[in-house]
Amino acid sequence: MERKELEARFYKLISQAYDLHNPKIMSKYRHSLNVAYLMAKYAKDIGADPDLAFAIGLLHDLGRFYQITYYHTFNDQESIDHAIFGSKKIDECNLYKYFDILPLYQNIVRVAILNHNSYDILIKPITEEGLLQTKLLRDCDKLSILDQYIKVRIHDIKEKTPKEELISSTILQTMANYKLNRPENITNNLDEVCYYMSYIYDINYEVIYQEIASYISIMLDIFKKDERFDIVKIYIDSYKLERKKKLC
Numbered sequence: 233m234e235r236k237e238l239e240a241r242f243y244k245l246i247s248q249a250y251d252l253h254n255p256k257i258m259s260k261y262r263h264s265l266n267v268a269y270l271m272a273k274y275a276k277d278i279g280a281d282p283d284l285a286f287a288i289g290l291l292h293d294l295g296r297f298y299q300i301t302y303y304h305t306f307n308d309q310e311s312i313d314h315a316i317f318g319s320k321k322i323d324e325c326n327l328y329k330y331f332d333i334l335p336l337y338q339n340i341v342r343v344a345i346l347n348h349n350s351y352d353i354l355i356k357p358i359t360e361e362g363l364l365q366t367k368l369l370r371d372c373d374k375l376s377i378l379d380q381y382i383k384v385r386i387h388d389i390k391e392k393t394p395k396e397e398l399i400s401s402t403i404l405q406t407m408a409n410y411k412l413n414r415p416e417n418i419t420n421n422l423d424e425v426c427y428y429m430s431y432i433y434d435i436n437y438e439v440i441y442q443e444i445a446s447y448i449s450i451m452l453d454i455f456k457k458d459e460r461f462d463i464v465k466i467y468i469d470s471y472k473l474e475r476k477k478k479l480c
């Protein structure tokens with residue numbers, strides 16, 4: 233099926249069940265499309281199936297629409313795990329058929345979605361294609377989220393953050409260990425910025441890593457006159473060097 237037809241079906245599905253006038257619904261709708269196109273684009277580079285990647289990108293956040301509508305939050309711990317919920321809905325309504333996903337690929341879609349919002353890949357994909365799609369979704373999701381964060385939120389955060397606020401030690405220690413931060417450890421605005429910066433530590437594919445690295449440079453540049461980020465920059469720069477060395 234053509235991508236435009238899949239996109240039209242996704243619009244129909246979301247607009248019939250949810251209110252696209254709600255800015256949070258609209259933002260997740262745009263994010264879903266964005267991830268779908270990123271998935272299709274980068275699938276070619278890593279040898280994955282671009283059509284399957286596109287469908288996975290479209291469907292990966294289906295649970296978000298229900299979560300926002302009925303729980304008014306994006307916080308999984310305070311509501312539902314949006315990946316588990318979305319995956320169940322896809323199974324219950326057999327959306328595989330509606331989105332032209334072959335039975336052979338259904339488990340790949342399910343596993344990629346279930347793994348997309350967890351700290352690590354918890355459900356091991358059983359095929360090579362499944363592993364590629366799972367890792368690709370985790371990378372493209374982060375890329376799309378960072379893009380939105382830079383466009384919409386980071387400047388606001390910079391303005392609103394008091395001078396006495398500090399990055400918490402747990403967040404900094406995690407950055408020093410080159411590990412992805414956990415959202416539950418965010419205690420203030422600066423922690424939130426660092427949480428998103430730590431995405432750089434959890435990127436699978438080099439081609440996406442390069443994009444993420446340029447987003448992180450933009451973020452560090454926004455805070456370049458803020459001494460609280462000096463140590464963060466040192467951690468990230470040293471990680472970049474280590475990663476480069478490993479590639480050589």
Ligand SMILES: [Fe+2]
Binds near residue numbers: 348349
């Ligand atoms: Fe998600």
